[in-house]
Amino acid sequence: MISRRSFCKKAMIAAGGIMIPLAALEVFNPQRLAAEKxxxxxxxxxxxxxxxxxxxxxxxxxxxxxxxxxxxEANVTRTWVERYVVTKTGKTHIDSPKGARDGFTSQKIDQAHHGLLEVKEEEIAKAFFVPKLCNQCENPACVQVCPVGATYQAADGVVLIDRSWCIGCGYCVMGCPYGVRFFHPVYHVAEKCNFCYHRLAKGMKSACVDACPFGARKIGNIRDPEDPVTKIITTEQVNVLKEEFGTKPQVFYIGLSREVK
Amino acid sequence: MKNHVWRPLFLVVAIVAGILFTRTLLVPSDFGVYERGYMYGWHRKSNEDDWKKIRVKYKTSSGCPECHKDKYDDIKASPHAIISCENCHGPAYDHPNDPQGLHIDRSRELCIRCHAYLPYKNNVRGNIPGIDPQNHYPQAQCIMCHYPHNPVKPNLKYKKTEVKP
Known part of the structure; x- marks a missing residue:
């Protein structure tokens, strides 16, 4: 027969034991301490x-x-260009046929299954093109939702995907507010822009940066105060996409208009 | 304690031990938390090198003038100077060793990426010399009249009024 005193004592010990967080029981891990510094x-x-x-x-x-x-030929791409045509009546038409793989060669707006829309020249108030790519967010939502640790952020801020570890659940594809992720048609795992990580490793620039004839795309190291891109970002008016999501995107835009989603 | 308590307990311990053992076999030894911390840094470290090892295809125009100085000088003295050689000639890979020759894109589709006229006056695109691809010699390749390395030269030959819109 258990006494009242002994019952209370044991109950207190049990409750105290439950309250110890699991983390406190973790073996000391210097790797983790270094990481969190x-x-x-x-x-x-x-x-x-x-x-x-x-x-x-x-x-x-x-x-x-x-x-x-x-x-x-697959209708997926790591980077794409969107066309915004704003009419004088305030309507905004947006399209990106094949991700603009072949550029924009027609005035007609591609509305997918709704067909092509002809916007008359005199109706156009303004039009512009917005290149999109992975924002390599400082707080990447796609990484947080990965249940297996297949997508991660490297020390230099680039978010990468481990193709051998991805289980193809698609949480990251849904989690990205910018819609930059898709499934690779060959490897059947999550895929996205990684700023051409293999080129950066060799001291080169991303392929899109080298391919752009007009200098609309630039890549730089924000920790280097002498980097021309850093100078522009720190001294000129730049904006980011969907700041309200709190992901701290690291792709900066000059001349961003309020129509851009 | 009695046997009926110990037996299932042993079973549970054996299952847990089994799971932990298989885990050590399946999880790579370099899988852990790295620079970006507990929230974003969980990964297999060697995967970073897997990505770095991918072959570079586009080598930029920097190596081209070594052999093709005449063409390079031509285009650098023209409004097309801003266009990378590889945009039309294709990725260099390890040219001239592999491949020995490059596949040149001479199609209309390539030129009209910029030169299909779009009436966007507020935009740079609206101010690039442009044509209507449906009506401007649709059967011809652009390069039959226009020298791609220096489009200004033939433009001087054919006055604007002579070229049908």
Whole structure:
């Protein structure tokens, strides 16, 4: 027969034991302590897009698909260009046929299954092209939702995907507010822009940056104060996409208009 | 404690041990938390090198003038100077060793990426010399009249009024 005193004592010990967080029981892990220190590296890749300069030629998309071995005919791409045509009545028409792989060669707006829309020249108030790519967010939502640790952020800020570890659940595809992720038609795992990581490793620039004739795309290291891209981002008016999501995107835009989603 | 308590307990311990053992076999040894911390840094470290090892296809125009100085000088003295050689000639890979020759894209589709006229006056595109691809010699390749390395030269030959819109 258990006494009242002994019952209370044991109950207190049990309750106390439950309250110890699981983390406190973890074996000391120097790797983790090093990781969580605020020691930031010398390199943090960022991207700069100048919307004023883009003409919608789509050379960036063409180069990207070849460079990163994304099947050319498949209607998926790591980077794409959107066309915004704003009419004088305030309507905004947006299209990106095949991700602008072949550029914009027609005035007609591609409305997918709704057909092509002809916007008359005199109705157009303004039109512009917006290149899109992975924002390599400082708080990447896609990484948080990965249940297996297949997608991660490298020390230089680039978010990568481990093709051998991805289980293809698609949480990251849904989690990305910018819609940059898709399934690779060959490997059947999540795929997205990684700023051409293999080119950065060799001291080169991303393929889209080298392919852009108009200098609308630039890549730089925000931790290097002498980097021309850093100078522009820190001294000029730049904006980011969907700031309200709190993901801290690292692709900066010059000339971003409120119509851009 | 009695046997009926110990037996299932042993079973549970064996299952847990089994799971932990298979886990050590399946999870790569370099899988762990790296620079970006507990929230974003979980990964297999060697995957970073897997990505770095991917072959570079586009080598930029920097190596081209070594052999093709005449063509390079031509285009650099023209309004097309801003266009990378590889945009039309294709990715260099390890040219001239592999491949020895490059596939040149001479199609109309390539030229009209910029030169299909779009009436966007506020945009740079609206101010690039442009044509209507449906009506401007649709059966011909652009290069039959226009020298791609220097489009200004033939334009001087054919006055604007002579070229049908």
């Amino acid at each position: 605020d020691g930031t590296g010398k390199v943090r890749w960022v991207f700069l897009v100048d919307i004023h300069k883009c003409v919608g030629c789509g050379f960036c998309v063409k180069a990207c698909k070849t460079e990163n071995e994304v099947p050319y």
